[in-house]
Amino acid sequence: xxxxxxxxxxxxxxxxxxxxxxxxxxxxxxxxxxxxxxxxxxxxxxxxxxxxxxxxxxxxxxxxxxxxxxxxxxxxxxxxxxxxxxxxxxxxxxxxxxxxxxxxxxxxxxxxxxxxxxxxxxxxxxxxxxxxxxxxxxxxxxxxxxxxxxxxxxxxxxxxxxxxxxxxxxxxxxxxxxxxxxxxxxxxxxxxxxxxxxxxxxxxxxxxxxxxxxxxxxxxxxxxxxxxxxxxxxxxxxxxxxxxxxxxxxxxxxxxxxxxxxxxxxxxxxxxxxxxxxxxxxxxxxxxxxxxxxxxxxxxxxxxxxxxxxxxxxxxxxxxxxxxxxxxxxxxxxxxxx
Amino acid sequence: xxxxxxxxxxxxxxxxxxxxxxxxxxxxxxxxxxxxxxxxxxxxxxxxxxxxxxxxxxxxxxxxxxxxxxxxxxxxxxxxxxxxxxxxxxxxxxxxxxxxxxxxxxxxxxxxxxxxxxxxxxxxxxxxxxxxxxxxxxxxxxxxxxxxxxxxxxxxxxxxxxxxxxxxxxxxxxxxxxxxxxxxxxxxxxxxxxxxxxxxxxxxxxxxxxxxxxxxxxxxxxxxxxxxxxxxxxxxxxxxxxxxxxxxxxxxxxxxxxxxxxxxxxxxxxxxxxxxxxxxxxxxxxxx
Numbered sequence: 001x002x003x004x005x006x007x008x009x010x011x012x013x014x015x016x017x018x019x020x021x022x023x024x025x026x027x028x029x030x031x032x033x034x035x036x037x038x039x040x041x042x043x044x045x046x047x048x049x050x051x052x053x054x055x056x057x058x059x060x061x062x063x064x065x066x067x068x069x070x071x072x073x074x075x076x077x078x079x080x081x082x083x084x085x086x087x088x089x090x091x092x093x094x095x096x097x098x099x100x101x102x103x104x105x106x107x108x109x110x111x112x113x114x115x116x117x118x119x120x121x122x123x124x125x126x127x128x129x130x131x132x133x134x135x136x137x138x139x140x141x142x143x144x145x146x147x148x149x150x151x152x153x154x155x156x157x158x159x160x161x162x163x164x165x166x167x168x169x170x171x172x173x174x175x176x177x178x179x180x181x182x183x184x185x186x187x188x189x190x191x192x193x194x195x196x197x198x199x200x201x202x203x204x205x206x207x208x209x210x211x212x213x214x215x216x217x218x219x220x221x222x223x224x225x226x227x228x229x230x231x232x233x234x235x236x237x238x239x240x241x242x243x244x245x246x247x248x249x250x251x252x253x254x255x256x257x258x259x260x261x262x263x264x265x266x267x268x269x270x271x272x273x274x275x276x277x278x279x280x281x282x283x284x285x286x287x288x289x290x291x292x293x294x295x296x297x298x299x300x301x302x303x304x305x306x307x308x309x310x311x312x313x314x315x316x317x318x319x320x321x322x323x324x325x326x327x328x329x330x331x332x333x334x335x336x337x338x
Numbered sequence: 339x340x341x342x343x344x345x346x347x348x349x350x351x352x353x354x355x356x357x358x359x360x361x362x363x364x365x366x367x368x369x370x371x372x373x374x375x376x377x378x379x380x381x382x383x384x385x386x387x388x389x390x391x392x393x394x395x396x397x398x399x400x401x402x403x404x405x406x407x408x409x410x411x412x413x414x415x416x417x418x419x420x421x422x423x424x425x426x427x428x429x430x431x432x433x434x435x436x437x438x439x440x441x442x443x444x445x446x447x448x449x450x451x452x453x454x455x456x457x458x459x460x461x462x463x464x465x466x467x468x469x470x471x472x473x474x475x476x477x478x479x480x481x482x483x484x485x486x487x488x489x490x491x492x493x494x495x496x497x498x499x500x501x502x503x504x505x506x507x508x509x510x511x512x513x514x515x516x517x518x519x520x521x522x523x524x525x526x527x528x529x530x531x532x533x534x535x536x537x538x539x540x541x542x543x544x545x546x547x548x549x550x551x552x553x554x555x556x557x558x559x560x561x562x563x564x565x566x567x568x569x570x571x572x573x574x575x576x577x578x579x580x581x582x583x584x585x586x587x588x589x590x591x592x593x594x595x596x597x598x599x600x601x602x603x604x605x606x607x608x609x610x611x612x613x614x615x616x617x618x619x620x621x622x623x624x625x626x
Contacts, residue, residue: 020521027523031428034421035439038446038497041490045456048463103360111357120361127368129611130604131551133578137585137600138371141378141593201367208364232350255451262453264554265578269585289455289554296459296558308459315456322448 046315053309055302064309070275070291072299077306079313081275085192085285086314089267090260092196092281097204098253104204105211106237121212128205136269139198144189144270147197152189152282155182160282184282190272193281198266203256210252214245214332251328258322262314264289288314372604379601382594387602392580393564396591400599402566403580406481407550409568410560410576413485414549418492419542423531425493426500426538431526434505443501449494458555461487466559469571481567481574484560491552492545499541503534540614547610551603553578577603 056064056077067078104124108117157163161172161179172179184191218241226240242249272284273294286294288310296307390399425442433439465483507530515525531538556579563573577599584596 024521024523027526028432031424031432034424035428035433035442035497037421038425038442038449038493041457041460041493042445042449042452044464045452045460045490048460049456052459052463100360100363103357104364106353107357107361111354112361120365123368124361124364126608126611127364127371129547129607130371131553131578131607133551133553133581134371134375134600134604137581137596138374140585141597142370142374201371204364204367232346234350234353235346237353258451262451262455264453264455265582268582289453292455292459293554293557297561311456311459314453318451318453319448322451326444326447 046312046319049308049312049315051308053305053312055305056309059302059305064306068277072303075302077303079288079306079310081277082286082288082291082310083313084277085195085271085287086261086289088192088281088285089195089199089271089287090257092193093199093203093260094253094257096197096200097207097256100200101204101208101211101252101256102249104208105215108208108212109215109241110233110237121209124205125209126205127201128209132202132263132265135198135202135266139194139266139270140190143198144194146189147194148187148189152184155282156184160184160280180279181281184280186272186283188272188284190270190284191280191282192271192285195267195271195285195287196281198270199260199263202263202266203259206259207252207256210255210329211245211249214248214252214329215241217248217332218244245332247328248332251325251330251332254321254325254328258318258325261321262289262318264293268293375597375600375604378594378597379604382598383601384598387595387598391564391566392575396589396595398595400577400580400595400602402563403575403577403599404602406560406563406567406574407576407578409570410481410484410488410556410574411546411550413482413570414488414492415542415546417486417489418496418545421489422493422496422541422545423500423538426497427504427526427531429497429501430504431522431530446494446497450498453554454491454552455554455557457490458487458558461490461555462558477571479559479561479573481560481570481572484556484574484576485570487555487559488549488552491555492549495545495548496538496541499544500534500538503537503541504530506537507533536617536620540618543610543614543617547607547614550610551578551607553582557582 060067060077063078065079065083067076068080069076069078070081071077108121108124112120153164157165158169159171159178159181160183161168162183162185163169163172168179172183222240222244223236226236231239267287268290271287271290273286273290274284275286275291278285292307292311295303299307384399386397387399388401388404390397391402392398392400393402425446429439429443429446433442461483465486466479469480469483470478511529511533512525515529516522520529556576560574560576560579562579562583563575567574581596581599581603584592584599587593
């Protein structure tokens with residue numbers, strides 16, 4: 001081959017290198033175009049929902065954000081009920097999921113015997129792979145009835161301000177707010193609390209796998225020094241591992257929060273879909289995603305536009321939460337020199 | 339034993355017990371969810387699931403939903419795979435450490451967990467609304483629109499795995515090829531993507547597992563159809579959408595059908611993640 005190539009006329013060689021350069025340019029543009037599609041889908045989703053919600057924004061203005069009305073009969077809509085439901089369910093989910101995920105991560109990185117770590121970690125990750133509609137069905141048919149029969153009566157009787165037997169408990173009488181939070185005469189399980197619990201089960205694998213991963217980045221010599229000074233396993237986890245990985249742990253929590261805010265199916269099944277505000281966590285409510293899923297196909301005009309406006313709000317809020325999550329996670333990666 | 343020492347030991351023992359309990363709680367929920375899906379799903383399994391369509395209601399099956407799911411998922415993967423692989427290649431090979439490349443990589447990570455229902459509304463705006471106007475209402479919701487919505491959800495998964503897998507390819511391979519005078523596009527297509535092939539396939543399988551359970555983006559794009567639809571410009575049913583519809587129905591027979599559908603989806607997703615894990619572990623061995 002080399003002998004042949006040397007014999008080729010110079011213009012053929014030049015043609016060939018021109019052709020290669022042209023292909024190279026084309027290929028580069030093709031690749032860049034595909035990468036820009038990723039960017040376009042992000043901007044497009046924000047733009048499309050903003051454009052779809054323009055009628056609602058111009059009709060209600062800022063009032064849309066502070067009004068708790070949702071009245072298709074009079075064509076008046078406000079975002080407060082679904083926004084409250086979204087935030088309340090997500091916060092409950094975090095309150096439950098963060099300590100459990102931290103426990104799982106500590107167990108898997110410090111406590112469990114080595115042979116048990118991989119199988120348990122894969123089992124927990126299996127939870128992340130289950131489609132959200134399965135969580136929804138389990139919540140609707142299994143967990144919500146279980147909750148209504150076994151947990152809810154205890155909560156309303158011992159903590160709520162509307163107990164079945166009419167006798168106010170000490171907590172409901174003396175601790176502010178608690179009575180309202182757990183008082184309910186709604187007979188079914190579907191409620192903000194149940195939605196929060198189902199969401200918690202959904203985001204535990206996300207948060208715990210991030211925590212476990214970042215716990216493993218802690219240099220062994222740091223942990224061993226602490227053990228050598230006589231620290232207990234708990235003290236190493238709490239005083240050495242956690243401060244070292246703090247930013248990434250917060251990143252993982254925000255990642256879970258981002259998931260919880262935008263989750264549709266698991267929540268729609270167990271939230272009860274009531275478009276009114278209630279102080280009680282045991283009453284049904286609505287989230288942004290569940291409201292859209294329930295009403296969008298039948299909505300027209302201003303209602304449809306209001307749903308689009310809700311979607312825009314949801315997209316912007318999740319974007320900010322996930323942005324914070326990724327920035328926090330990147331800080332640890334920097335420290336690692338990656 | 340001095341009291342601070344005792345207190346520390348008790349705290350430690352308590353923490354160990356709590357962390358073990360936390361793990362048991364996580365595993366218990368996993369077992370509970372899988373057990374109910376298996377129990378209720380298997381007891382509802384029946385041959386008519388695969389032969390009859392949903393138009394028969396309680397005495398029908400899920401055949402059209404299964405076919406619809408296959409078609410919509412296929413469209414989604416067929417759109418997302420080439421775009422995702424090329425975009426991931428650009429991030430790893432052409433734009434590593436450039437400002438635009440880093441920003442797109444960062445935004446792609448955000449897109450990974452973006453709310454899927456918003457993606458559904460996006461596709462509703464850019465495909466369902468225009469086709470409705472252009473065809474004067476004869477084509478509104480379509481299986482194709484559902485496929486595009488799923489493609490948008492699969493895309494970031496494929497971009498990310500391709501990007502990561504290509505960056506694992508040793509740079510000596512690149513240098514060897516470049517020193518032989520191979521143009522970079524040929525190097526990328528014929529050597530690098532081939533070297534990272536199993537990793538990229540894993541990414542595609544993971545993306546398929548992710549989208550095959552997605553419900554929210556299909557509600558306003560593929561919509562649903564009680565009859566068998568093969569043509570992607572028609573409204574199309576899908577398993578998750580039928581599960582959603584049947585689970586909200588008051589009838590017990592409908593619930594059984596929904597459980598059967600949930601069982602089929604769960605098995606499909608678990609098998610996919612098992613397969614992708616196998617592929618990945620096999621490649622690791624062959625590289626050693």
